[in-house]
Amino acid sequence: MLMNRRLALAAGALLCATTALVSVTPSFAQTPRDTVVMAKQIDDIISLDPAEVFEFSGSEVTGNIYDRLVNYDVNDPSKIVGQLAESWTASADGMTYTFKLRPNVKFHSGNAVTSADVVYSFQRAVTLNKSPGFIITQFGINKDNVLETVKAVDPLTVTITVNKPYATSFFLNCMTSDVAAIVDSKIVQANVKDNDFGNEWMKRNSAGSGAYILRGWRANEQYALEANPSWIGGAPKTRRVIVRHVPELASQRLLLEKGDVDYARNLLKDQLTPVSQNKDLAVSQGDKGYILYLGLNTKNPNLAKPEVREALKWLTDYEAIERNITQGTYATHQSFLPKGFLGAITDKPYKYDVAKAKALLEKAGLKDGFSVTMDVRNASPFTDIAQALQAQWAAAGIKLELLPGEGRATLTKYRARTHDIFIGQWGPDYLDPHTNAETFAINESNADDARSKTLAWRNAWDIPEMTKKTLANVLERDTEKRKAVYEELQREHQKTSPFVIISQQIEVVASRKNVTGFRIGPSSSGNYYWNIVKG
C-alpha cells in the first residue's frame, strides 16, 4: 500500500515537473537562418532511387539531387537545355544522338562525371526496369542491347542509338525524366548487393551531382537535404532543406503561421483564404501537369452511347466546380494535354447546359435519365466534386450513386474495368505530349487481358484509328507538324471520348514572406530548392 502511494506521488511529481518545465519554455518560433523547413505530405515516397522513383514527392527529391544529360529550361519549359551535356547532335537518319559532356564536373563524392557513368546509369535503369523504366525502353534500349546502344566514345562523349527515327523533341523530352538521371557509378557499384545495381542502397541514399545531397529520409517522417556547393548551376542559396511529413492541413497552416516551418505545401482553399490575408505569409502558384477527369466505362450500355457521353460533358458545371471547390488548386481545362505541353490547346467547348444535355439524352432514348455509379476515392477534392456532380446531373434526371473508397481500392476496381464512372487524376510521366496522348488516346487491344492498360483501355474505348494516328505522331520529326496533329487529336477527343476532362492542377505553395525563390516546375521533379533564399 505504502508502495502504491509513493508510486502515485512520484508520478504526480513527475507530471507537475514536466508541466512546469514546459510552461517556462519559450516556443522556438524561428527556423535557423541557413535552413529551410517545409511541411508537406510525403507519405507517397517509396524509393529515392532515380531508376525507380515514380511518385510525386519522391520525384521532387530526386529532381533536386540528380542532374540529367539535358533538362528543360526553368524559364521556358518547352525548351531543352544542356545540363551535364554541353552540346548534342542527332544523326541525319534520326537514329543516333551524340552528347558531349561538360568537362570538370564532379559528383557529390568528388568523382568526375564521365561517359562511363552515363552508360552505367542507362544500363541500370533498363536492367532494373522498375516502374519508370519504360521511358527509356520505349526507344528500343533494353538490358540485352544497352551496351551496344548506349556507348562511351571517349571519356566525355556518349552516343545513344534508338530503334526508330523518333521525333527529336520526344527523345529529348524523355531524357529530362528522373529515370534518365546520371548516377555516380563508382559509388553505386560499391553498394551493389546480389546484382541489384545498388537499388536497395539507392532507395535511401544519394549518388548524384545535383544541387543537393540526401542526408537522410525516414518514411512518413521527414527527409533532409544539404547543399552541394560545387553544383554546376552554382551553389544553392540555402544550406539545408528539411521537409517534414505533416499529414493534417490545418496543422500545416498553424506551423506556417507560427513560423515553425517556412513552407506549407498542401494547403487547400479553406486554409489558403486566411493565409493569403496574413501579411507575414505569401502564396505562389504554378501550372502542374495533372489532369482531373471522369472516366466513363463504355462497358456500361448507357455510357457506350456517344450521345450520353456528350450529354454528361454538358451536364458538368465546370465554372461552379472551380469557383466553389477547387479554386486556387485546379483550374478549368477540357483537353487531355496540360497547359504548357507541346500542342496543348486551351479550347473549352463545354459549359453547363441542361437543355442541350436533355436533348442529347432524348436522342439516346433516355429521356427520363438513368442510374449510374461513380467510384470516388475518399480524398479532397474528389468527394466534393462528385457530390457537386450528383446535384448537377440530377437536373437531367440522372441518378448518380457515389461509391466512396480508399485510393488503392477504387484504383483496383478501375484497373479491372468494373466501374461505371471513375473520378481521378492523371499526371504526365515525362514532359512530352506523348505521355498523355498514349494513355488517353491509345488502346491497342480492347481485350480484357490486354497487355497495356491505358486509360482508354480502362474505359473500354476501342479506337483503332486514333491509336494509329497517335502512334505515328511520335515519329513525326517536323515539330510543327507534330504539334498540329496533337491539336487535331485533342479536338476529336473532346467530342467523342469517354472522358469528361474537368480541370488542370495548379500547385500552390504558401510560405513565410521572408523566404523566396522556390521554383514550381511543370512536374514534381522540376520543383527546385536551389534558388530559395531567406531574407
Place this chain on the structure above:
Amino acid sequence: MADRRAFSLARSFGREITTVVVTFLGLLAVTFFIARVMPVDPVLAVVGDRAPADVYERARLELGLDKPLLVQFWIYLQKVFSGDFGKSVLTSNPVLVDIKRVFPATLELATLGTLIGITLGIPLGVLAATRQGRWPDHVARFIGLFGYSVPIFWLGLMGLLLFYAKLGWVSGPGRIGVSYQDFIEPITGVLLIDCALNGDWDAFRNAASHLILPSACLGLFSTAYISRMTRSFMIQELQQQYITTARVKGMSEARVIWRHGLRNAMVPLLTVIALSYANLLEGSVLTETVFAWPGLGRYITNSLLSADMNAVLGGTIVVGAIFVGINLLTDLMGRLLDPRAR
C-alpha cells in the same frame, strides 16, 4: 503447502501460455485472410498505378501472389516463426525496424496519457463517489461527458490553436524541433529518455513541450474513462458491509474511503486502466495525424490503406502482443493486490 501452491501457479501459467499461442495463431490467420480478401491490389503498392504490364507481373510473382492462398499463409507462418516479418513496401525497411522506430513514439505518448488519466481520474472518481450529487460529482460527470463526446480531432486542433498558436505555451506538431532533430542519439527510441541520457536538457525541454499537448489530449480521454469507472466501483464498494464495520470501529472517513474502499476497488480498476493503456498503445491514429506524430497507429493505418500487408501483419502482431502481455500482467498484479487471493 508451498509446493502445491507453486504447482497450481505453474499450471495456471501453462494455461495462460496455451491461450496466448492460440490467440496469436488466430490473430495471424484472421489478419492474413482479411488482408487477402480486401479489394485492394497489393501489387499496386509496390509498383504504382502506371507501371507497364511486365513490371507489374514481375512484382506479382515476387510477392508470391500466384500461389494458392493456403500456401501463401503457410509460407508466411514459417517466416514469422523464424523472426522474419518481411519488408514494408512503403518504407522499404524490414517491418521490425520500422516498428522499433514508430513504437517508442506511441509508447511515450500513451504512457504519459495514461499517467495523466490515473493521477486525475482516480481521485476525481473517488470524490464523485463519496459526494454523489454534489459539485465534485457534477465536475466529474462533465469531464467524463466532455472526454467521451468531443472528437479528438477537434480537441487536438483547438488545443493547438489555443496553447500553441495563441498562447505559445507549447510547441506545435512533430516530436521535436528541427534544430534538435537528428542530434539526439537514439538509445531507447523514447525521446524524453534519450534526451536525458544524452544529458541534453534543452532538447529534453523541447521534446517535452511537443509531447505535453498530444498526451494531454489522450490524458483527457483516459481521465474521463478512469474517473467514471472509479466512481461506479467505489459506489459499489462503499455499500459493502466491511465499510460499515470499519466506520463502526471508529476509523476516520478518509481512511475508510482511501484505505479500505479504494483498495478493494483497485482490483477491477486495474483491468480498466490496463485496457485503456493498451488501447492507447495501439496508437491513436487521429491524434497522431493532427500532431504529425510518427507513431504506430498511423503506421498501421497508412500501411493498411496502401495494402502494404507485411507492415499491417507485423503491426497487428505487435498490437496483439501488447494486449496479451498487458492482460497477463494485469492478472498477475490483480492476484497480488486482491487480499482474497493472498
